[in-house]
Amino acid sequence: MSYSIAEAARRSGLSIDTLRYYERIKLLDPPARDTAGRRAYSDDDLGWLGFLTKLRTTGMPIKSMREYASLRRHGVASAGRRKALLVEQRRSVAERIAELQGCLDVLDYKIENYAQVERKVLGVEPDMEEISA
Amino acid sequence: MSYSIAEAARRSGLSIDTLRYYERIKLLDPPARDTAGRRAYSDDDLGWLGFLTKLRTTGMPIKSMREYASLRRHGVASAGRRKALLVEQRRSVAERIAELQGCLDVLDYKIENYAQVERKVLGVEPDMEEISA
DNA sequence: AGTTGACCTGGAGTGCACTCCAGGTCGTAG
DNA sequence: CTACGACCTGGAGTGCACTCCAGGTCAACT
Numbered sequence: 001m002s003y004s005i006a007e008a009a010r011r012s013g014l015s016i017d018t019l020r021y022y023e024r025i026k027l028l029d030p031p032a033r034d035t036a037g038r039r040a041y042s043d044d045d046l047g048w049l050g051f052l053t054k055l056r057t058t059g060m061p062i063k064s065m066r067e068y069a070s071l072r073r074h075g076v077a078s079a080g081r082r083k084a085l086l087v088e089q090r091r092s093v094a095e096r097i098a099e100l101q102g103c104l105d106v107l108d109y110k111i112e113n114y115a116q117v118e119r120k121v122l123g124v125e126p127d128m129e130e131i132s133a
Numbered sequence: 134m135s136y137s138i139a140e141a142a143r144r145s146g147l148s149i150d151t152l153r154y155y156e157r158i159k160l161l162d163p164p165a166r167d168t169a170g171r172r173a174y175s176d177d178d179l180g181w182l183g184f185l186t187k188l189r190t191t192g193m194p195i196k197s198m199r200e201y202a203s204l205r206r207h208g209v210a211s212a213g214r215r216k217a218l219l220v221e222q223r224r225s226v227a228e229r230i231a232e233l234q235g236c237l238d239v240l241d242y243k244i245e246n247y248a249q250v251e252r253k254v255l256g257v258e259p260d261m262e263e264i265s266a
Numbered sequence: 267a268g269t270t271g272a273c274c275t276g277g278a279g280t281g282c283a284c285t286c287c288a289g290g291t292c293g294t295a296g
Numbered sequence: 297c298t299a300c301g302a303c304c305t306g307g308a309g310t311g312c313a314c315t316c317c318a319g320g321t322c323a324a325c326t
Contacts, residue, residue: 005303016303017285025283036292038303051239058236062283076250083247090240093233100230103191106184107223114216117209138273149273150315158313169322171273195313 001043002032008041012049019049025062027052027069058093134176135165141174145182152182158195160185160202191226 008031009016019039022028028048032040041049055065068085071078141164142149152172155161161181165173174182188198201218204211 015285018283020304021284036303038292051243054236054239056283057232058240076254079247079250079254083244083251086240086244086247090237090244093237093240097230097233097237099190100226100233103187104223104226104230106187107191107219107226110184111216111219111223114212114219117212118216121209121212148315151313153274154314169273171322189313 002034002040003042003046005039005041008039008046008049011046013053014049022049022052025066027062027065029073055089058089059096060089064089135167135173136175136179138172138174141172141179141182144179146186147182155182155185158199160195160198162206188222191222192229193222197222 003011005016005019009019012019014022019028023030028045031045032042034040052065055068064085068082071082071085136144138149138152142152145152147155152161156163161178164178165175167173185198185202188201197218201215204215204218
């Protein structure tokens with residue numbers, strides 16, 4: 001199957017401009033063209049875009065994604081380096097998750113504080129009134 | 134206790150320039166000054182900076198941090214809105230963590246693929262040789 | 267008295283990742 | 297045959313979050 005740039009954008013969740021931009025900066029090999037010179041993305045292209053968006057979500061900078069993309073073009077000999085990049089990214093993602101968990105704890109603490117303030121503003125221990133009523 | 138800008142930077146993990154920048158954009162109330170006109174950060178300032186860096190880590194845009202900072206200046210009446218902001222941020226952090234977990238799975242899958250390629254390149258099933266030796 | 271180093275100000279510059287634009291080409295629908 | 301919408305190109309513009317700079321002040325050391 002092949003897809004117009006609009007369809008590829010829809011399926012990848014990237015904008016049309018971003019697709020052209022990724023091609024310009026060599027994140028994406030130039031896709032095939034139809035008879036009118038319009039881009040025709042393959043399933044492979046879409047798969048690669050899917051993986052790229054995952055890498056992007058992990059916060060990998062475009063620079064590193066470009067390195068990975070370039071290694072991919074150099075075949076099996078570059079597999080070791082590619083794996084190393086992914087292992088490093090895996091480490092950084094795990095770290096980031098831990099960091100965010102810590103932030104979640106801080107947020108929960110603060111939110112609980114506000115909740116206590118709210119209970120005070122509404123009257124001291126409304127639950128007690130219910131019990132004594 | 135009060136701290137020079139250099140010390141505040143060291144303790145908050147922000148740069149000196151960033152501290153001045155945060156003050157300019159009203160993320161941070163102007164700290165006290167010493168006799169020579171130099172900034173003297175209080176423990177409260179440091180506490181607030183600590184919280185700000187947590188919010189930043191969660192990916193909260195400066196715009197929202199400014200809103201939160203501004204609400205804080207309006208006292209207890211703004212507590213509800215502040216709590217709502219934090220609850221929303223909490224939600225977005227939890228979502229982000231889930232998203233990153235998904236990426237971790239993709240990375241693990243890819244890394245495992247590369248590991249299999251490596252085992253093939255080194256010779257088919259070296260473990261078998263050990264067993265048969 | 268002079269030099270040093272930390273700090274000050276307002277404003278300009280940077281890097282990133284897009285995003286938008288003007289002007290042009292195609293192929294199909296009316 | 298012309299009007300339309302989707303697409304094309306090269307290049308300029310945007311928003312964010314800093315980061316750097318020039319030129320100046322001040323207190324402390326030598």
